[in-house]
Amino acid sequence: MIRDRGDVRERIVSAAMKVFSRYGFFKAPVHLIAKEAGVSKGLVFWYFRSKQELVIEVAKRSLPLEIVDSCLESGLSGEKILECIGKGYLEKYRDPVQRNLLLHAMALETLYKEIAEEMNSLCEERIDKVAERVFGKPSIKGKVALRAFFGGLMCYTLRRPRDIDEEAFLKDLIDITVAGFRNGTAP
Amino acid sequence: MIRDRGDVRERIVSAAMKVFSRYGFFKAPVHLIAKEAGVSKGLVFWYFRSKQELVIEVAKRSLPLEIVDSCLESGLSGEKILECIGKGYLEKYRDPVQRNLLLHAMALETLYKEIAEEMNSLCEERIDKVAERVFGKPSIKGKVALRAFFGGLMCYTLRRPRDIDEEAFLKDLIDITVAGFRNGTAP
Amino acid sequence: MIRDRGDVRERIVSAAMKVFSRYGFFKAPVHLIAKEAGVSKGLVFWYFRSKQELVIEVAKRSLPLEIVDSCLESGLSGEKILECIGKGYLEKYRDPVQRNLLLHAMALETLYKEIAEEMNSLCEERIDKVAERVFGKPSIKGKVALRAFFGGLMCYTLRRPRDIDEEAFLKDLIDITVAGFRNGTAP
Amino acid sequence: MIRDRGDVRERIVSAAMKVFSRYGFFKAPVHLIAKEAGVSKGLVFWYFRSKQELVIEVAKRSLPLEIVDSCLESGLSGEKILECIGKGYLEKYRDPVQRNLLLHAMALETLYKEIAEEMNSLCEERIDKVAERVFGKPSIKGKVALRAFFGGLMCYTLRRPRDIDEEAFLKDLIDITVAGFRNGTAP
DNA sequence: CATGAATGAGCCTTCATTCAT
DNA sequence: AATGAATGAAGGCTCATTCAT
Structure with a gap:
C-alpha cells in the first residue's frame, strides 16, 4: 500500500472527527475510528499514544x-x-x-x-x-x-x-x- | 436515618449532579453516584431503570x-x-x-x-x-x-x-x- | 447459588495457583483462572483489585x-x-x-x-x-x-x-x- | 558505526539480558531490547526467529x-x-x-x-x-x-x-x- | 426498599510478528 | 542487513445491569 507520510495520521483524525461527532468522545470506540479510516486498530495507537491524545487533537481542531x-x-x-x-x-x-x-x-x-x-x-x-x-x-x-x-x-x-x-x-x-x-x- | 418517600430519589439525583458535573455523563460510574448518595448501587437501579434515565433527568434539570x-x-x-x-x-x-x-x-x-x-x-x-x-x-x-x-x-x-x-x-x-x-x- | 462468604475468594486463589503454576504469572490469562474457579472474569476483579494483587497473594502463599x-x-x-x-x-x-x-x-x-x-x-x-x-x-x-x-x-x-x-x-x-x-x- | 558480523547479534543478546533482567522475560517488550541495543525492532527478528528464541538463548547463558x-x-x-x-x-x-x-x-x-x-x-x-x-x-x-x-x-x-x-x-x-x-x- | 455479589459485554491498550521498501 | 509502519490477537480492566437474599 502506498501512502504519503502524514497521510495516514490525517486519515485517522478525519475518521475520528466523524465518529466522535456521532457518538461523542467517550462513547466512540477506537475500533470504529480505525474502521472508518480503513486501518487497523493498532495503527491508531502508533500515531496517537492514547485515545485521549486523539480526543484532544480533534477537540482542539473543532x-x-x-x-x-x-x-x-x-x-x-x-x-x-x-x-x-x-x-x-x-x-x-x-x-x-x-x-x-x-x-x-x-x-x-x-x-x-x-x-x-x-x-x-x-x-x-x-x-x-x-x-x-x-x-x-x-x-x-x-x-x-x-x-x-x-x-x-x-x-x-x-x-x-x-x-x-x-x-x-x-x-x-x-x-x-x-x-x-x-x-x-x-x- | 429517617427518609421520606422521594427523599432517596432526590438524594440520588443530587449525588448524580455532583458526580456527573465532575466526570461527565459517560465517565461517571454509577457506583460513585451511589457512594456519594450514601446508598447501594442496586438502589440506584430501583429508582431509575437505567443510567441513561438518570443522565437524562439530570441533563434536563441543568x-x-x-x-x-x-x-x-x-x-x-x-x-x-x-x-x-x-x-x-x-x-x-x-x-x-x-x-x-x-x-x-x-x-x-x-x-x-x-x-x-x-x-x-x-x-x-x-x-x-x-x-x-x-x-x-x-x-x-x-x-x-x-x-x-x-x-x-x-x-x-x-x-x-x-x-x-x-x-x-x-x-x-x-x-x-x-x-x-x-x-x-x-x- | 449458595456459597459461603470467603469461599469464592478462596476458590479463586486456588484456581489461580493451578493456572499460575502451569503458565507462569504473566502468561496466565485471568479468564482461565475464572474458568477454573467456575466464576466470571469480572468477579475476579471484585475480590482482587488487579491481577497483580492476585499474583502477589498467590506468590506470598507459595x-x-x-x-x-x-x-x-x-x-x-x-x-x-x-x-x-x-x-x-x-x-x-x-x-x-x-x-x-x-x-x-x-x-x-x-x-x-x-x-x-x-x-x-x-x-x-x-x-x-x-x-x-x-x-x-x-x-x-x-x-x-x-x-x-x-x-x-x-x-x-x-x-x-x-x-x-x-x-x-x-x-x-x-x-x-x-x-x-x-x-x-x-x- | 562499524560492525562485525555477529557483533550485532551479540549486542542484541546483551541488551536483552539487561532488559530481561529488569522486567522479567514476559514483561519485557522487544522494542525495549531493540532500543537498548540501538537497532530497529525488525532487526531483532532477523537474528532471532521469535522472541522465545531470544528468551531461551539468554536464559541458557544465565x-x-x-x-x-x-x-x-x-x-x-x-x-x-x-x-x-x-x-x-x-x-x-x-x-x-x-x-x-x-x-x-x-x-x-x-x-x-x-x-x-x-x-x-x-x-x-x-x-x-x-x-x-x-x-x-x-x-x-x-x-x-x-x-x-x-x-x-x-x-x-x-x-x-x-x-x-x-x-x-x-x-x-x-x-x-x-x-x-x-x-x-x-x- | 435495600444490598452487594455476580455477570458479561466491551473497551483501551500492548505487543509479537510481518513485510514493503 | 536494516527500518519502522502496519497488523491482529489477546489481555487486563471497567462498568451497567441483574438478582438472590
Whole structure:
C-alpha cells in the first residue's frame, strides 16, 4: 500500500472527527475510528499514544480559535473584523460534524486542561483583543458586546433557525453588536 | 436515618449532579453516584431503570428551560423580562456544578432526542416568545437580538471575566440588546 | 447459588495457583483462572483489585515463610528444628503446583517489593534465627551452614533425585549441616 | 558505526539480558531490547526467529552450566573443584543482571523444555559427577552434600549477607560440605 | 426498599510478528 | 542487513445491569 507520510495520521483524525461527532468522545470506540479510516486498530495507537491524545487533537481542531486568530492577524478592525469572524464561524460550523464536535469539545473543557486552556485563551484574551479592534479602545461595555456577538453566533449554530439565513443573521448580529455598544444608555 | 418517600430519589439525583458535573455523563460510574448518595448501587437501579434515565433527568434539570418559563409565566415584558431571565440564569450557573452540567448537557443533545427536544423548545419557541415580549412584535431582528442576549449570558457563564461583575454585565447586556435592536441601521 | 462468604475468594486463589503454576504469572490469562474457579472474569476483579494483587497473594502463599515461622514458634531447637523445617518444606513442595509456584514466586522478587520483603525476611532474619536455635549462639559458620541446609532443600525440591527418598535425604542433609558445622577445620 | 558480523547479534543478546533482567522475560517488550541495543525492532527478528528464541538463548547463558563444565574439564578434584565452581559461581552472579536472570531463568524451566533439559543436566548428571570428583566414589551422602553446597551458593547469591564476604563464605561452605560428608553419624 | 455479589459485554491498550521498501 | 509502519490477537480492566437474599 502506498501512502504519503502524514497521510495516514490525517486519515485517522478525519475518521475520528466523524465518529466522535456521532457518538461523542467517550462513547466512540477506537475500533470504529480505525474502521472508518480503513486501518487497523493498532495503527491508531502508533500515531496517537492514547485515545485521549486523539480526543484532544480533534477537540482542539473543532474550537474556533484559528478563525479568530486569522482574522486578528489579517489586521482588520471595526465591523470588518466581526464580519471576518462571523463568516468564518458560520462556515465552519455549517458542517454538522463540526457543529457537533464543538458541543462535545466544550464539554471536555471540564476534563482536560489542554482544552480548558484553549477555551481560556479564546474566551478571555482573544475576545477582548477583538473588542478593542472593533471599538477602538478597551471598555467593559465593549467586552460585553463582544460576548453577545460570540454568544449569538454560537446560539445560531446550535439551532439554525429556519426563517433566518446566514447572511441576514450575521448582518443583523453585527448591527446589534455595534449599535448596542454605541447607543446604549450608558455610553 | 429517617427518609421520606422521594427523599432517596432526590438524594440520588443530587449525588448524580455532583458526580456527573465532575466526570461527565459517560465517565461517571454509577457506583460513585451511589457512594456519594450514601446508598447501594442496586438502589440506584430501583429508582431509575437505567443510567441513561438518570443522565437524562439530570441533563434536563441543568438546562435553563424552567428559568425562561417562569419568567414568561410571570407576565413580564420589555427589559423586565430580560432582567428576570438574566438574573435567574446567572444565579443558576454561578454554581460550578450547574455550570459544568450545562456544558455536558448541551453535548448530550447530539445523542438523546429528549435533550434535543428540550433544546429545540428552548432555542426556538421560547427564545422567539421572549423576543416578542421584549420588542412588542415578532421580527427577525428581535430574534437575532435575543440570540445575542442568550449567547452573551452563556458566554459569561462559560468564563466569568474577573473584571466584570454580574450586575454590571447584565445591565450592559440588556442595554446592548435593546439599544442594538432599536438603533441599528435597518430598524 | 449458595456459597459461603470467603469461599469464592478462596476458590479463586486456588484456581489461580493451578493456572499460575502451569503458565507462569504473566502468561496466565485471568479468564482461565475464572474458568477454573467456575466464576466470571469480572468477579475476579471484585475480590482482587488487579491481577497483580492476585499474583502477589498467590506468590506470598507459595514461599516457605510460614513453615519456618511455625517451627520457630514451636520452640524447637537443635536438630529438631531442622527436622521440623525440612519436613514441612519437603511436604509442601512435593505438590508440583507448589513447587512450580515457588520458582515463579522467586523470580517475582525482582519485580514486586512485597515479594522482595518476604524474601528478605526469610533469607536474612529467619535463617539467622534458625541458625542460632540450631547451634546455640550466633556465628558466621552457623549462618553458612544454615544456608547450605536451606539451599539443599531447595535443590532437592527443584529436581527430586530418583535414587534418594525424602526421608533419607533429609536425614543426611541435617547430618551434613550439623557435622559440617562442628567438625570443620575452623571451629 | 562499524560492525562485525555477529557483533550485532551479540549486542542484541546483551541488551536483552539487561532488559530481561529488569522486567522479567514476559514483561519485557522487544522494542525495549531493540532500543537498548540501538537497532530497529525488525532487526531483532532477523537474528532471532521469535522472541522465545531470544528468551531461551539468554536464559541458557544465565544458568551456571558452563562454570561447572569448565571446572569438570579442568580435571580438578577434591576441595579444589568445589573452589573452582564456587569462585566461578560467585563471580558470575555478583553482577545483579546475571543474578536476576538466574531467577527468571529458573522459573522458565516450567515452560520450555530446552531450559528444563539444561536444569536436568545441571542438577542431576553434573552435580553427581562433581560429587564423585570431590568424594572419590559415588554415594548418596555425597550427592546430598553436593546439593547442600550448590544450594548454599544459590542462597548466598539470592541475598548477599552484609556480614559475610564472598571469600569467607566460600571457605566455610566448602569446609561444611566436606566435613559434613566425612564426619556425619552415618559415614 | 435495600444490598452487594455476580455477570458479561466491551473497551483501551500492548505487543509479537510481518513485510514493503 | 536494516527500518519502522502496519497488523491482529489477546489481555487486563471497567462498568451497567441483574438478582438472590
